[in-house]
Amino acid sequence: MLKLYHFWSSTCSKKVRIALAEKGLDWESHHIDLGPKQENTEPWYVKLNPNGVVPTLDHDGRIIIESNVIIEYLDDVFPDVRLRPEDAYERAQMRIWLDRTEHVVHRNINMISFNRRFLPRFAEKSDAEKEAVINRMPNPEKRHEMLRRLRAGVSVDDEARAEAAIAGVMDMMEMQFGRTPWLAGEEFSLADICITPFVERFGANELTVLIDWRSRPGVGDWWRRIQSRPSYDEGMNFPNPAA
Ligand SMILES: N[C@@H](CCC(=O)N[C@@H](CS)C(=O)NCC(=O)O)C(=O)O
Secondary structure: OEEEEEOOOOHHHHHHHHHHHHHOOOOEEEEOOOOOOOHHHOHHHHHHOOOOOOOEEEEOOEEEEOHHHHHHHHHHHOOOOOOOOOOHHHHHHHHHHHHHHHHHHHHHHHHHHHHHHHHHHOOOOOHHHHHHHHHOOOOHHHHHHHHHHHHHOOOHHHHHHHHHHHHHHHHHHHHHHOOOOEOOEOOOOHHHHHHHHHHHHHHHOOOOOOOOOOOOHHHHHHHHHHHOOHHHHHHHOOOOOOO
C-alpha cells in the first residue's frame, strides 16, 4: 500500500501526486498541515521525515523522503508506465533537471515565497510567535536561514536575485525545447514533472515576466502540453481540506 504524507498546495507534494497520477497508482492521503498547526514538526512526523517537510512516502511500511527520490523510487517499483528515458545519456539529462529544480528553482522560489506566502500564513502571530514557529523546524540550516529572513527581512534585491536565477533555468528550458519536445528528450519524463509545480507557482506568486511566453515560446508550448495531460489536474489540484 502507498500512503503519501503531503500538503495540498506544496510544490514538492504536487510533483509526487503528478507522478502517481501518470502511473495510475492508488494511494492513501495523509494530509499534513503546514500552517498554524505545524503538523510537520510534530515528533511523530519528524521520526518519518527528519527534515520536518512534506512529502513523505510510506510504501508498505518503508519510508522514503525527498520528492525527487520518491518519484524515482515509484518508477523503479512500478515500471509499467515508464517515466524515465531508457537511454543512459537522456536519463542523465533528466537527473540534471531534477537537481536543477531542487537546487536552483526550489531554493530561489522559497526565498521569493517568504513575504508572499510564508508570512501571510502566520499573519495573526506576533514576531516572537513567528520565531517560535521557526524554532520548531528540525533542520538547523533552514531554521537559521528562516530566522535571518524574519529578522532582516527579504529585500527587493534578494527577490530580484532569486528571480534572475530562476529566469536562467527558464532560458535553459527554452534552449532545450529548440532541440527536443520534452526536457530530457523525445519522451515525457520525470524531468517535466519535477518542474511543473514550480512553473505554476511563478503565476501564483505574480512573477509575470517569468510566464510571459512571448519571450519563451518553446516553454509556452510545453506548458500547454503539460496542462492538457490528465495528471496535471489530478496532481496539482488536490482540494484544501481546511476550505
Ligand atoms: N527537498 C525536499 C524539500 C521539501 C520541502 O521543502 N517541502 C516544503 C513544502 S514544498 C515543506 O514541507 N515546508 C514546510 C516547512 O519548511 O516548514 C523535497 O523535495 O522533498
